[in-house]
Amino acid sequence: MSELSATAPVGAAEPTGDASARGLRGSIGVVGIVFLVVAAAAPLTAVGGALPVMLAIGNGAGSPMAYVVATVVLLLFSVGYAAMSRHVVDAGAFYAYVSKGLGTPVGVGAAGLALLTYTAIQAAIYGLAGATAQGLVVQYGGPDLPWWVWSLVLMAAVGLLGYRNIDVGAKVLGIVLTLEIGVITVVAVAVLAQGGADGIDVRSFTPSEFFSGAPGISIMFAVASFIGFEATAIYGEEARNPRRTVPLATYAAVVLIGAFYAVASWAIVLAFGSDGVVAAARADTAGLVFTAAAEYVSPVIAEVMLVLLLTSLFAALLAFHNAISRYLFALGRQGMAPGVLGRTHGRHTSPHVGSLAQTASAFVVVAVFAAAGSDPVLQLFTWMSGMATVSILLLMVLTSVAVLAFFAHSRVDRRIWHTRVAPALGTAGLLGVVGLVLANFTTLISGSTALATVLLAVIVAAFGVGVVVALTRSPGRAPTRSSGG
Structure with a gap:
């Protein structure tokens, strides 16, 4: 086998000296990685924010089936992805996989897409989180400060945790994630136990409901809800026994996220009735899920959910921060970015320079939107999350082709299903989703055709810059770990 480790990243020269000092280290297991991945998916944000939009302008009561379809496509993709994780262990994940399968230029182009994806989605969440925090503080009698002040407070907390060892962040995310999944589960169980508005039915999972309305819009929101599941491989270097941990975490994360979303969304449909949920979602898109919580459980649980929405967003911010800093680390270590980014902290063994760089880039993006007086939700969140959705899908298509x-x-692996059939089916499924997203992209970003063109051009430019960098730079030797305090 040609396994690649932290000390011999894809395309890099063989290091000399103390190899162990050049890689990331940690003891995170399957459960910890799954926490990081599901935290990035931000369950409460997806159920409380994205689902009502799917119900209102997508395929209505058929929205739960969109999560099932997305889960099947991503599971097919994950088969080859997990198989390749046994041979490539690198913090660059998609970038490393594409480099190994399609060559370094295309791989670094993929890294450009990855950095754009996670930078954009994190900036989007800073906008939504800032607006959410502002509303909560005012609601409970606090000062009415600008949304960006709260975004910066969250940025400081994320930066502090991201600077430290991954085990610290995983523990924080574990607590937050348990709370938000718990409260959604309570609401779903209460709705099902009480029979919903019109009794229990499974219309949401029938072909007629799925293909009603605009299923393409629901599919793209469903796929966007999975952004971040790549983290199973990103943390391979910091995992116990990555050859076993990464595949298990990948399958577990996709199945758990998909099943959770499908059941939770079905419960919300039943809460208002399959015939009435579309009208309810259109009448109160932002408050739909919280209204269901108040009616079927208690007004108190609805208040708790509002607070947990903010912690859900914080968990997603931390997960994406960790992903970006590790991409920067992998690029710096390989010589495709300034070598200082490839340094690990002397005590925390974290990619601390990459973490600082990521915090700085997030600050710049948020500051630009704040200075322009942009709306944190309608513009910052909507535009950046839309661009991230297209970018991550293209990145996954490249990765799937690279696996083949x-x-x-x-x-090195002759299993037909794992190395040929499933990856080919996954690639076809992803291409279909890309087509649906592009056809509905203007709707996704709630903007104009001109804006959609600009954002798509940025995606193409990110890939192109990566290719140019790869063609003009020589892979560097892995840098030594710093001894920063």
Whole structure:
């Protein structure tokens, strides 16, 4: 086997000296990685924010089936992805996989897409989180400060945790995630136990309901809700026994996220009735899920959910921060970015320079939107999350093709289903989703055709810059770990 480790990243020269000092270290297991991945998916944000939009302008009561379809596509993708994780262990994940399968130029282009994806989605969440915090503080009698003040407070907390060892962040996310999943579960169980508005039915999972309205819009929101599941491989270097941990975490994360969303969304449909949920969602898109919580459980649980929405957003911010800093680390270590980014902290063994750089870039994006007087939700969140959705889908298509290419020319794994059939089906499914998203992209960003063109051009430019960088730079030797305090 040609396994690649932290000390021999894809495309890098063989290091010299103390190899162990050059990689990330940690003891995170399957459960910890799954926490990081599901936290990035932000369950309460998806159920409380994205689902009502799917119900209102997508395929209505058929929205739960969109999560099932997305889960099947991503599971097919994950088969090859997990198989390749046994041979490539690198903090760059998608970037490392594409480099190994399709060559370094395309791989660094993929890294450009990855950095754009996670930078954009994190900036989007800073806008939504800032607006959410502002509303909560005012609601409970606090000062009415601008949304960006709260975004900066959250940024400081995320930066502090991201600077430290991944085990610290995983523990924080574990607590937050348990609370938000718990409260959604309570609401879902209460709705099902009380029979919903018109009794229990499974119309949401029938073909007729799924293909009603605009299923393409629901599919793209469903796929967007999975952004961040790549983290299973990103944390491979910091995992116990990554050859076993990463595949298990990948399958567990996709199945758990998909099943949770499907059941939770079905419960919300039943709360208002399959015939009445569309009208209810259109009448009160922002408050739909909280109204269901107040009616079927208690007004107190609705208040708790509002607070947990903010902690859900914080968990997602921390997860994406960790992903970006590790991409920067992988690029710096390989010589495709300034070498200082490839340094690990002397005590925390974290990519601390990449973490600081990521905090700085997030500050710049948020500051630009704040200075322009932009709306944190309608503009910052909507535009950036829309661009991130297209970017991550293209990145996954590249990765899926790279998996096929890698196993075709390496022959290190001869399992037909894992290395050929499932990756090919996953690629076809992803291409179908890309088509749906592009067809509805203007709706996704709630903007004009001109704005959609600009954002899509940024995605193409991010990939192009990565290719140019790869063609003009020589892979560098892995840098030594710093001894920062």
